[in-house]
Amino acid sequence: MQSPVFVGRREEIASLTALLERAADGEPGFAIVAGEAGVGKTRLVTELAGQAADSGFTILAGHCVELGAEGLPLAPLIDALRTLARTTARTELADVLGPARRGLGRLLPELDPGGAAEPAADGVQVSQLLELVLGLLGRLSARRPLLLVLEDLHWSDQSTRELVAFLIRSLRGVRVVLLATYRSDELNRRHPLRPLIASWDRLRTVQHVELRRFEPGEVAAQLGAILGTEPAAGLVDLVFDRSGGNAYLVEELAGLVRGGGDPADLPPSLADVLLSRVDALSPQAQRLLRTAAVAGRSVPDKLLAEVAGVADAEFYAGLREAVESHLLVVDHTGRSYAFRHALTRDAVYEDMLPGERGGLHAAYGEALTRDPDLAGTEVDSAGAAVPAALAHHWYAALDLPRALPASIAAARHALITFAPAEAQRHLERALEIWPRVPTRRSAPAWTRPRWRAWPARPPTRRAPSTARCPCSTRPWPDSRPRATPSGVRWCSTGARAPCGTPGASLRRSPPWRRRSPSCPPTR
Numbered sequence: 120m121q122s123p124v125f126v127g128r129r130e131e132i133a134s135l136t137a138l139l140e141r142a143a144d145g146e147p148g149f150a151i152v153a154g155e156a157g158v159g160k161t162r163l164v165t166e167l168a169g170q171a172a173d174s175g176f177t178i179l180a181g182h183c184v185e186l187g188a189e190g191l192p193l194a195p196l197i198d199a200l201r202t203l204a205r206t207t208a209r210t211e212l213a214d215v216l217g218p219a220r221r222g223l224g225r226l227l228p229e230l231d232p233g234g235a236a237e238p239a240a241d242g243v244q245v246s247q248l249l250e251l252v253l254g255l256l257g258r259l260s261a262r263r264p265l266l267l268v269l270e271d272l273h274w275s276d277q278s279t280r281e282l283v284a285f286l287i288r289s290l291r292g293v294r295v296v297l298l299a300t301y302r303s304d305e306l307n308r309r310h311p312l313r314p315l316i317a318s319w320d321r322l323r324t325v326q327h328v329e330l331r332r333f334e335p336g337e338v339a340a341q342l343g344a345i346l347g348t349e350p351a352a353g354l355v356d357l358v359f360d361r362s363g364g365n366a367y368l369v370e371e372l373a374g375l376v377r378g379g380g381d382p383a384d385l386p387p388s389l390a391d392v393l394l395s396r397v398d399a400l401s402p403q404a405q406r407l408l409r410t411a412a413v414a415g416r417s418v419p420d421k422l423l424a425e426v427a428g429v430a431d432a433e434f435y436a437g438l439r440e441a442v443e444s445h446l447l448v449v450d451h452t453g454r455s456y457a458f459r460h461a462l463t464r465d466a467v468y469e470d471m472l473p474g475e476r477g478g479l480h481a482a483y484g485e486a487l488t489r490d491p492d493l494a495g496t497e498v499d500s501a502g503a504a505v506p507a508a509l510a511h512h513w514y515a516a517l518d519l520p521r522a523l524p525a526s527i528a529a530a531r532h533a534l535i536t537f538a539p540a541e542a543q544r545h546l547e548r549a550l551e552i553w554p555r556v557p558t559r560r561s562a563p564a565w566t567r568p569r570w571r572a573w574p575a576r577p578p579t580r581r582a583p584s585t586a587r588c589p590c591s592t593r594p595w596p597d598s599r600p601r602a603t604p605s606g607v608r609w610c611s612t613g614a615r616a617p618c619g620t621p622g623a624s625l626r627r628s629p630p631w632r633r634r635s636p637s638c639p640p641t642r
Contacts (some may be wrong), residue, residue, distance in 0.1 A: 120534065121162075121370060122341045122343075122344040122345050122347075122370065122436050123146045123316075123344055124340070124344035125162065125166050126333070126337050126340045126341045126344065126366075127333060127334075127337045127340075128159070128166075128572070130431050131152075131163060131328050131330065132163070132167065132170075134326060134328065134475075135163075135167050135298070135326075136167070136170060136326065138150055138296050138326065139167075139170070139171055139174060139176065139264075139266070139296055142264055142266075142294050142295060142296045142478075143174065143175075143176075143264050143294060144294075145292060145293075145294055145460065147290045147291065147292075147293050147294070147295045147296070147297070147324075147544055148295075148296040148297070148324075148326070149287050149290075149296075149297050149298075149319075149322075149324055149325045149326065150296070150297075150298045150299075150325070150326045150327075150328060151299050151300075151301070151316070151319060151325060151326070151327050151328065152164065152299070152300045152301075152328045152330065153300070153301055153302075153303045153316075153327065153328070153329050153330065154300075154302070154329065154330030154331075155303055155304040155332075155445065155459075156302050156304060156305070156367070156396075157365045157366060157368060158330045158331075158332060158365055158366055158367070158636055159330055159366040159367075159369025160270075160302075160330060161300070161320065161332065162366065164180075164268055164270065164298065166299060167266075167298070168180070168266060168268065169268045171296075174264075175263055175264065175587075176263065176264045176265060176266045176296075177259060177262075177263045177264070177265045177266070178266050178268070179199040179202055179203055179259075179265065179266070179268070179270070180198070180199060180202065180267075180268040180270065181194065181195030181196060181197070181198030181199040181202075181269055181270070182194065182195055182269075182270045182271055183195050183269070183270065183271040183272060183273075183274040183275045183276075183279060184274065184516055185271075185274040187354075189519075192276050192278050192279075193226060193276070193278050193279055193282070194279070195269040195270070195275070195279060195496070196226065196252065196279065196282060196315065197226050197227055199269075200226065200227045200230060201227055203215075203259075204227065204230055204629075208523070211428040212230075212291070214258075215255065215258050215259055215262070216230060216231075216255065217254070217255075217258060218254070219251035219252070219254055219255050222247065222248060222251045223251060223252075223255070232639070233348075245278065245281070247288075248282075249281070249282060249285045252282065252286070253285070253286065253289055253290070256290065256293065256295050257293050259295075260293040260294040261294075262291075263294075264295070264296075265293075265295045265296070266295075266296045266522070266534070267295060267296065267297050267298070267302075268297065268300075269283060269297070269298070269299045270299075270300045271300065271301065272301040272312055273297050273302045273305040273306060273310070273312060275312065277311070279460050280311065280312060280315055283297070283299060283315075284315060284318075286575055287322070287324070287325060287607065300447045301316075301503045303329070303445075304444070304445030305445075307443040307444065308443060315543075326609060332363055332364030332365055332366075333359075333364040333365075333369065334364065334367060335355060335356070335364075337364070338355055338358060338359045338362070338364060338369055341369050341370070341373070342354065342355060342358060342369065342373050342376075343364065344379065345370065345373040345374070346373060346376065346377055346614055354376065354382065354596075357382050357383065358372045358373070358382055360461065361382065361383070361462055361465075361544075362460070362461075362462065362516070363395040363459070363460050363461060363462075365460065368389070368460065368462055371386060371388075371389045374386075385462060385465050385466060385469060389462065389466075390465075390466040390469065390470070392498060393460070393462060393463050393466040393467075394420050394466050394467070394470060396444065396446065396463075397446065397463075397466075397467060399444070400440055400441065400444060400446075401437070401440060403436065403437045403440075404436075404437040404438075404440040404441050404444075405439065406427075406437070407427060407429075407434070407437040407441060407470055408441055408446065408467055409467055409468075409475070409479070410423060410426055410427050410479055411423055411441075411447065411458070411464075411613075412458070412464050412467040412468040412471070413468065413471075413476060413479040413480055413483065414426075414483060415455055415464075416458055416464055417450060417456065417457035417458070418428075418455060418456060418457075419445055419454055419455045419457050419493065419494060419495040420454055420455060420456060420634065421454075421493050421495070422486060422487070422493040422495070423456065425486045425490075425493055426479065426482045426483055426486055428529075436500045438456065441456075442456075444504045446458065446459060446463060449457065452495075453496060455495065476515070477515065477516045477517060478515035478516075480511075480512045480513075480515040481512070481513075481516040481518060482518060483512045484509055484512040484513045484518070484521065487505055487508055487512070488509065491505045494508060502513060506525065506528045506529040506531075506532045507529045507532070507533070507541070508527070508544075509521075509525040509529070510522060510525040510526040510529040510530075510545060510548070513525050514526070514548065514552070517536060519552050519555055520547075520556055520558050522552055523549055523552045523553065526545045526546070526548045526549040527545070527546070527549050529541075529542075529545040530542040530543075530545035530546045530549065533545060537571065557613055591615055
């Protein structure tokens with residue numbers, strides 16, 4: 120589902136429009152548009168092509184096709200020639216092709232139907248083909264300014280890369296704008312396009328445009344255009360957090376919302392797209408990604424190495440492969456790794472078998488229990504991250520006897536760090552776990568029942584409404600302490616104490632006695 124409104128990219132459109140204006144005056148322009156998959160490169164090119172067409176430009180576009188290790192030979196050139204043949208009158212096409220008709224007809228037979236039966240031994244050399252294309256672009260631009268778009272250069276074959284490099288070096292004095300796009304997250308250190316990109320960056324005639332992700336305001340505008348109404352602030356925050364500002368992911372999540380789904384879920388079609396890049400990694404790198412996904416959005420390198428349990432050489436080789444594939448990124452501290460997209464982490468996590476996930480959660484719990492410093496002080500100097508992580512991992516591993524005290528400890532740390540909402544969630548989970556734990560001896564002492572005893576005193580002269588239970592701020596149920604004939608007082612904790620008699624036994628309160636909510640639970 121695509122937004123009907125073009126969002127953002129004002130600076131990028133302005134700079135590319137300036138290239139069109141200079142090309143209309145006879146100065147050729149070259150632009151390389153880069154960005155991660157789904158960031159909006161094609162949408163930007165489509166918007167620019169619409170403006171160029173309104174200004175009288177001829178638009179020719181071609182796409183590289185992924186075919187094994189190398190792309191389909193000269194696929195974008197053939198695609199552009201096919202568009203030219205089908206949108207140009209026959210007589211005008213013959214004039215434009217000129218002497219290049221027979222040579223280009225070898226690439227696309229419909230350009231030269233009469234010469235298709237000639238033997239291929241007379242085929243032109245690569246250098247001749249480059250000159251034929253250069254002459255064709257010159258004749259086309261003599262009629263009208265030309266915008267030539269070559270998309271997805273990361274999938275290009277060697278011949279296509281040589282053609283682009285030749286055109287950038289050789290186009291002079293013609294009304295042509297050459298615009299190429301590539302995925303920056305597909306270019307690892309050994310990609311054959313990488314040296315060309317570096318050489319083009321040094322040319323002043325080539326403009327390099329790097330597309331960034333959307334900011335929250337732009338995500339809100341995109342959601343509003345797709346949904347047809349202004350989205351709620353909570354929905355914008357959720358979609359931005361899960362998509363990371365990637366335009367394609369925002370559109371997928373917006374389509375899910377429009378269909379009545381929950382944006383917190385991961386659509387199967389989107390999961391397949393995200394996992395396709397993970398499947399291209401080596402088995403070692405995939406296993407490392409699954410281990411990192413169990414930790415959450417980010418994980419310290421020492422903790423990841425401890426849980427992965429592999430040799431250093433294999434560990435860093437897998438990390439390098441994941442980073443070069445733009446699935447993991449090094450965070451600002453330089454000591455942790457995070458998923459580039461939160462949705463990628465979700466896809467990897469949900470693709471694991473339940474037993475595999477549980478085992479890795481238990482491994483993280485064991486590692487943090489042995490050495491809490493593995494969590495890294497850079498992440499949380501207050502020390503509250505480890506209790507929360509332990510509560511999460513033990514609960515996800517279904518180790519409830521360990522999850523119960525971990526949840527309570529996490530709640531206490533949350534209260535100390537002024538996070539009452541998080542403390543409430545941990546305590547609610549502890550209450551959920553409590554009946555399912557056979558023995559509660561592992562729980563902290565303050566969670567187990569205890570009794571309070573104090574000597575009976577004569578009734579005070581204070582107003583009855585101010586009488587209080589010694590262990591609570593709640594008034595007594597009948598507005599005054601209860602004294603029995605045996606001199607025993609009832610406490611709102613559910614205990615009764617004799618009048619200070621040493622060694623006297625303590626007994627539970629009758630069932631009608633209500634406990635104060637602030638008192639600890641009893642068993």
